[in-house]
Amino acid sequence: MDVRYINPFIQGLLDVVAMLGMTSIVRTGLGKKTYLQTENEVNIIIGLTGEVKGNIVFSMPEATAKNIASAMMAGVPVEKLDLISKSALCELANMIAGNSAAKLEGLGVKFNVTPPTLITGKNLLALISQVETLVINFAGNEGPLEMNVALEM
Template identity: 60%
Template sequence: MDIKYINPFINGLLNVCSMLGMQELKRTGLSKREKLQTEHDVNVIIGLVGGLKGNVVLSMHEATACHIASTMMGGMPVPQFDLMPKSAICELANMVAGNSVSNLQEIGSLVDITPPTLISGKNMVSMISLVETLVIQFIGAEGSFDLNIALE
């Protein structure tokens, strides 16, 4: 997996999160998996087509999703993971993917994205893709989450 295709996703995530008020976001880890598999109960999948093919999955616990949704809405309390925080997390993933695609275009890779698909429940995303996946862990005031990048 070429790092020139990974950095646009990391930068896209950091740019969007900063814009939405998640200022304390830090990268805490990096690992590689043989296949796309997540361990959290909230997963938003964005497909990539065109110059790059694969999937990007933003994965987190429900509590983190609620905290992120709260931050996105100016601090409004989000006590449960219902329709509103689900929509907010999908929009976050969509914004990150859009920003990342713009970053990829700057390096000459034309990529389109699919609409976000939210899957909730433990161990729900497994073997979507049997392609090597880079997992980048982040933590901020809202909690921790993973950015999974699986490129063919």
């Protein structure tokens, strides 16, 4: 996997969460999986088509999702993930995808981004893509978050 295609997504996430006031979120780790698989309760999938194809999945525990949704909604407490809080999480993914897309287009890469798909559930195992996946871990006051990058090059 070409790091030129990965760094815009890492920086896109960090730029957007900082812009929204979630300044404690930092990158904490990096790993690889044979294929894109998540086990957290909340997963937001963004598809990529064009010169870069694949999926980006933001995966997190439910508690992290509630905290991020609360931050997206000006601190309004989120007791459960309802339609409004799920919409806020999808908007965050849209913002990250848009920011990342602008960075990639600056490198001359042409591609399209699909609208986000949010999947929630306990004891969920999501097998999303059968390609090698880079897992970038983040942590902050809101909780742990992983970004799974599965690009078909």
